[in-house]
Structures are given as structure tokens and as C-alpha cells.
Amino acid sequence: xxxxxxxxxxxxxxxxxxxxxxxxxxxxxxxxxxxxxxxxxxxxxxxxxxxxxxxxxxxxxxxxxxxxxxxxxxxxxxxxxxxxxxxxxxxxxxxxxxxxxxxxxxxxxxxxxxxxxxxxxxxxxxxxxxxxxxxxxxxxxxxxxxxxxxxxxxxxxxxxxxxxxxxxxxxxxxxxxxxxxxxxxxxxxxxxxxxxxxxxxx
Amino acid sequence: xxxxxxxxxxxxxxxxxxxxxxxxxxxxxxxxxxxxxxxxxxxxxxxxxxxxxxxxxxxxxxxxxxxxxxxxxxxxxxxxxxxxxxxxxxxxxxxxxxxxxxxxxxxxxxxxxxxxxxxxxxxxxxxxxxxxxxxxxxxxxxxxxxxxxxxxxxxxxxxxxxxxxxxxxxxxxxxxxxxxxxxxxxxxxxxxxxxxxxxxxxxxxxxxxxxxxxxxxxxxxxxxxxxxxxxxxxxxxxxxxxxxxxxxxxxxxxxxxxxxxxxxxxxxxxxxxxxxxxxxxxxxxxxxxxxxxxxxxxxxxxxxxxxxxxxxxxxxxxxxxxxxxxxxxxxxxxxxxxxxxxxxxxxxxxxxxxxxxxxxxxxxxxxxxxxxxxxxxxxxxxxxx
Numbered sequence: 189x190x191x192x193x194x195x196x197x198x199x200x201x202x203x204x205x206x207x208x209x210x211x212x213x214x215x216x217x218x219x220x221x222x223x224x225x226x227x228x229x230x231x232x233x234x235x236x237x238x239x240x241x242x243x244x245x246x247x248x249x250x251x252x253x254x255x256x257x258x259x260x261x262x263x264x265x266x267x268x269x270x271x272x273x274x275x276x277x278x279x280x281x282x283x284x285x286x287x288x289x290x291x292x293x294x295x296x297x298x299x300x301x302x303x304x305x306x307x308x309x310x311x312x313x314x315x316x317x318x319x320x321x322x323x324x325x326x327x328x329x330x331x332x333x334x335x336x337x338x339x340x341x342x343x344x345x346x347x348x349x350x351x352x353x354x355x356x357x358x359x360x361x362x363x364x365x366x367x368x369x370x371x372x373x374x375x376x377x378x379x380x381x382x383x384x385x386x387x388x389x390x
Numbered sequence: 391x392x393x394x395x396x397x398x399x400x401x402x403x404x405x406x407x408x409x410x411x412x413x414x415x416x417x418x419x420x421x422x423x424x425x426x427x428x429x430x431x432x433x434x435x436x437x438x439x440x441x442x443x444x445x446x447x448x449x450x451x452x453x454x455x456x457x458x459x460x461x462x463x464x465x466x467x468x469x470x471x472x473x474x475x476x477x478x479x480x481x482x483x484x485x486x487x488x489x490x491x492x493x494x495x496x497x498x499x500x501x502x503x504x505x506x507x508x509x510x511x512x513x514x515x516x517x518x519x520x521x522x523x524x525x526x527x528x529x530x531x532x533x534x535x536x537x538x539x540x541x542x543x544x545x546x547x548x549x550x551x552x553x554x555x556x557x558x559x560x561x562x563x564x565x566x567x568x569x570x571x572x573x574x575x576x577x578x579x580x581x582x583x584x585x586x587x588x589x590x591x592x593x594x595x596x597x598x599x600x601x602x603x604x605x606x607x608x609x610x611x612x613x614x615x616x617x618x619x620x621x622x623x624x625x626x627x628x629x630x631x632x633x634x635x636x637x638x639x640x641x642x643x644x645x646x647x648x649x650x651x652x653x654x655x656x657x658x659x660x661x662x663x664x665x666x667x668x669x670x671x672x673x674x675x676x677x678x679x680x681x682x683x684x685x686x687x688x689x690x691x692x693x694x695x696x697x698x699x700x701x702x703x704x705x706x707x708x709x710x711x712x713x714x715x716x717x718x719x720x721x722x723x724x725x726x727x728x729x730x731x732x733x734x735x736x737x738x739x740x741x742x743x744x745x746x747x748x749x750x751x752x753x754x755x756x757x758x759x760x761x762x763x764x765x766x767x768x769x770x771x772x773x774x775x
Contacts, residue, residue: 228575
């Protein structure tokens with residue numbers, strides 16, 4: 189079962205980064221592989237054109253009535269523009285997850301826990317930059333602890349074409365592993381002020 | 391009879407409303423679709439075009455919506471179950487042929503994924519402002535059936551129901567989605583084919599010499615034939631007699647036009663599709679449909695928490711309007727609250743049915759998003775006072 193009664197999530201980035209697929213995987217994991225409810229909506233407005241892309245998922249232990257995300261508990265950003273646009277909407281005490289090479293944060297909002305992952309670089313290590321969304325999804329799974337990793341892995345497997353399964357599952361595990369290592373380190377050392385990541389900026 | 395397994399994608403899926411609607415058409419037995427792309431409805435036929443080669447059937451992208459809405463009727467008379475898909479501007483273009491389908495009693499389905507209007511309006515954002523157009527958009531007196539799903543699951547389930555009703559009553563059926571439901575992704579369970587009931591075409595059992603194309607059966611609906619089966623038949627939009635030939639006289643007109651409306655009477659009350667809750671002790675009843683019914687449900691929960699005796703009346707079959715059900719409620723409740731993503735359309739029907747016996751409060755919204763549940767809650771609170 190899901191851990192929380194209701195969680196609102198927004199995932200945003202550039203068109204082509206696989207924002208929608210990442211949201212669909214998370215929604216599918218909750219709704220199909222973990223016995224909860226999920227509603228995903230996408231931004232189809234004019235702002236969805238010209239490079240930006242955004243998707244919203246609501247996860248719940250009960251049927252979801254209101255379909256839109258108003259104040260996300262979790263914001264995942266994969267571009268600076270997405271961060272600038274959506275960070276102000278994040279719920280106080282919420283979680284911010286970012287592609288740390290693509291998003292620069294000057295000041296983390298009060299009470300927000302911010303996690304960073306070099307998802308594009310990790311994806312490139314697998315030989316294909318396109319799977320950065322699934323690396324992000326793995327990292328999301330590890331640091332939010334909302335969903336069972338197995339449920340999300342099954343959702344990844346169920347959401348990509350057969351020829352791409354192996355690569356995407358590797359990408360998921362890579363992000364998950366990176367996030368798990370980070371969480372272990374934080375458990376040992378405690379949170380710091382800035383973005384929580386395994387790599388300290390030079 | 392059961393659905394043809396070839397068209398049924400049995401399993402648990404995470405689908406948006408448009409794609410679920412497409413799976414509904416395939417499960418219902420539709421093997422012909424014609425369409426002209428328009429946001430936010432295109433995904434329905436996009437998926438159909440991808441799926442139909444393996445199922446066996448035809449999709450044609452036509453030159454425009456007029457062509458699409460008449461191509462499906464050709465397919466119907468060729469024996470196929472057929473549908474088209476559009477949104478506001480395209481729906482306006484289809485009106486002439488919706489009238490023809492009603493007049494010739496061609497069973498077919500029109501999917502309208504509603505967006506903000508008038509004119510090209512808000513292509514990517516929701517509205518429910520075509521509800522009156524669905525009922526009255528073509529000229530003359532006729533009846534249609536309109537269904538309003540509020541989730542991707544219902545987009546699947548009700549699309550099958552829509553095709554079944556089209557065959558039973560031989561009318562055009564309007565699937566009135568909205569952009570929010572069409573583009574919303576949720577879990578959709580598609581059962582095995584042997585658990586899906588589909589209504590076959592009501593083909594005549596009479597030999598060619600005795601067959602009269604528009605001779606009504608006991609339920610006021612005539613039986614059909616299909617082209618190429620050796621029956622002579624004539625189909626025309628002109629007023630026609632039971633033989634199907636034009637007959638320009640007052641008696642034929644009266645008999646035909648009355649029957650086109652009367653045949654739908656069973657659906658107006660007894661068989662109307664509604665979802666109700668907490669009506670037994672209700673003082674205030676929220677009447678809603680489509681995506682608005684989900685937002686209204688949240689307001690209803692809050693109202694009940696505040697101790698207000700609020701009840702739910704969700705319209706699923708909007709046309710024929712379930713006037714009898716509303717009339718019955720009007721005698722015992724204080725007020726109806728009617729939120730909808732238009733400036734007040736179905737509320738007119740609620741007012742008509744309530745006939746002054748209960749207050750009717752419209753909560754209009756011009757569209758582009760859904761209501762804020764607090765606005766509906768406030769109306770419930772005030773209505774209960």
C-alpha cells in the first residue's frame with residue numbers, strides 16, 4: 189500500500205527529456221503495481237510548446253476526485269526554466285528533486301528538502317542520454333520512499349518498448365542506487381543546508 | 391452477445407480517457423472510424439488507426455468533419471459499427487449529418503471531447519459547453535442519446551454502452567467527454583471479451599418481399615438490413631414512409647417525427663443512467679456530470695462533514711434528460727445546486743423538471759479549468775440555510 193493518503197507530484201523539464209513518461213511510470217506503479225490510486229494530467233496549454241514540458245501525478249490511498257495538482261508535495265525539475273516557474277508552488281516542507289547539472293538553485297525555500305542527482309551524466313554512462321528520465325525516476329523512488337522499488341521497476345518494464353527494456357531497467361537501477369547511497373550517507377551524517385547530493389560542487 | 395475477443399485488450403492499463411474511449415469502441419465492435427484531427431480528441435482515432443490493422447477494419451482520415459460524419463453512416467449501412475471523433479469546431483460542422491443519422495435512424499457514435507468555446511475557443515482546455523448543441527444542434531425535431539463519462543474507466547465502459555444503445559434504439563449517440571477526462575490518465579480495467587455484453591445490429595428476419603425499412607417493431611424501432619444482402623431499400627433525409635420512400639404529407643411527417651422522439655422514452659426515466667448517493671435525507675442535491683461531478687463530490691464530502699444534508703445526483707445519460715428523477719426529488723428537497731463548465735445549460739433542464747418545487751441554483755463556469763470545490767461548497771451551504 190501507499191505510505192501517504194495523498195501526494196501531489198509535479199515533474200517538469202524540457203520537451204524530449206521524457207517528463208511525461210516519468211510521470212506515467214510513477215502513476216502506473218502506484219495504481220497498478222501497488223494497489224493505490226493515481227491520476228496523471230499533463231499541461232497541454234500553449235506553455236507546453238516551445239520546449240517546456242510538465243506533468244502532474246496525484247497518488248492516493250483513496251479514489252482521487254479533484255484532478256489537478258495545486259500545490260505539489262514533490263517537485264521534480266530537469267531544467268532551470270521549470271525550476272524558476274514551479275518552485276514557488278512547492279508546498280512548505282515539500283521535497284525538491286533536481287537534475288543537478290541542469291538546475292542551479294540560489295536559495296532553497298524554507299523547510300524544503302532539496303535533492304540533486306546528475307541524471308544526464310548517469311544516463312550517459314549507460315550510453316544513452318535519453319534515459320535520464322528513468323534515472324530520475326529511480327532516484328525519486330529512493331529519496332521519497334513513497335513507492336516500492338519493485339512496483340516502480342515493474343512499471344518501467346511495462347511502459348517501454350521491448351527493445352528498450354534492458355536499458356531502461358539499468359537506468360532505473362542506476363538512479364535508485366545513487367539515491368539509496370545518498371540516503372545512507374544522510375542517515376549517517378545528517379542533512380546539510382544546501383542541495384543534498386553525493387557530489388559536492390567544486 | 392459477447393464482444394469479439396479480437397478487439398478487446400483485456401488487462402489492467404494506465405490509460406488516458408481518449409485512449410480508453412478508443413478501446414471502448416474496439417470492444418464494442420466498431421470496425422470503421424473516420425475522423426479529422428482536432429485537439430483534444432485526436433488521440434482517440436490516433437490509437438484506433440494504430441490498432442485497427444491487427445483487429446481488422448478501416449480508419450480513414452477524411453478531408454473534414456462533414457466528410458467524416460457521413461462516411462461513418464455509409465459504413466453503418468454497409469453493416470459496420472462506426473464512429474467519428476471531434477471537438478467543438480468540428481462538432482459544429484457535423485450537425486447536418488447528425489440530423490441525417492437521426493432521421494435515417496443510422497446507429498452510430500459521435501465522440502465529442504469538449505473544449506472551451508465558442509468558435510475555436512480554448513483548444514487544450516476543458517469545458518462542458520456543447521451539452522445543448524448535442525441535443526438541439528441539428529435542425530428539426532429529433533432525439534439523440536448523450537453519455538457523460540467522468541474517468542478514463544468510464545470512457546471505456548460508457549463507450550461500449552453508447553454503441554449498445556445506438557444499436558438498440560437506432561440513434562446517433564453522443565459521447566460527451568471533456569478535455570480533462572480525455573487527457574487524464576488513470577487505471578483502466580478491461581475485462582475478458584466474454585464478460586463484455588455487446589448489442590448486435592437488429593437485422594430483420596423477414597424475407598426481402600415482406601421487408602419494409604421503416605416499419606417499427608413493438609419498441610417503435612424498425613429493424614435494419616445491410617447493403618448487398620438482397621434487400622431493396624431506400625434511405626433519405628426527406629420525410630419518408632414505412633417503405634422508406636419520400637412522402638411529403640402531414641400524416642407521414644407527424645408519425646415519423648413523433649416516433650423519432652417517442653422511441654427514446656424508456657431512457658428518459660426508468661432506464662436513465664445516474665449515480666446517486668445520500669439522497670434519502672438530502673435537503674440539497676448537487677446535480678452534476680462529467681469531470682464536474684468529481685469536483686462536486688469533494689464539495690459534497692466537505693458539506694457532509696459540516697453536517698449539511700447534501701446528496702449527489704450524477705447524470706450519466708444527459709440526453710434524454712432524466713426529468714422524472716429530478717421531478718420526484720424536487721418534491722422533497724430544498725434546492726438543487728448545478729455546477730457545470732458552461733454558463734448554465736443542463737441547469738435549464740433541472741429547472742424545467744423541478745417546476746418551481748425546489749430552488750435551482752446554477753454554478754456556471756466559462757471553462758478552461760474545473761470549478762474550485764470551495765465555490766460549490768459555498769453554494770451548498772447557502773442553499774441549505
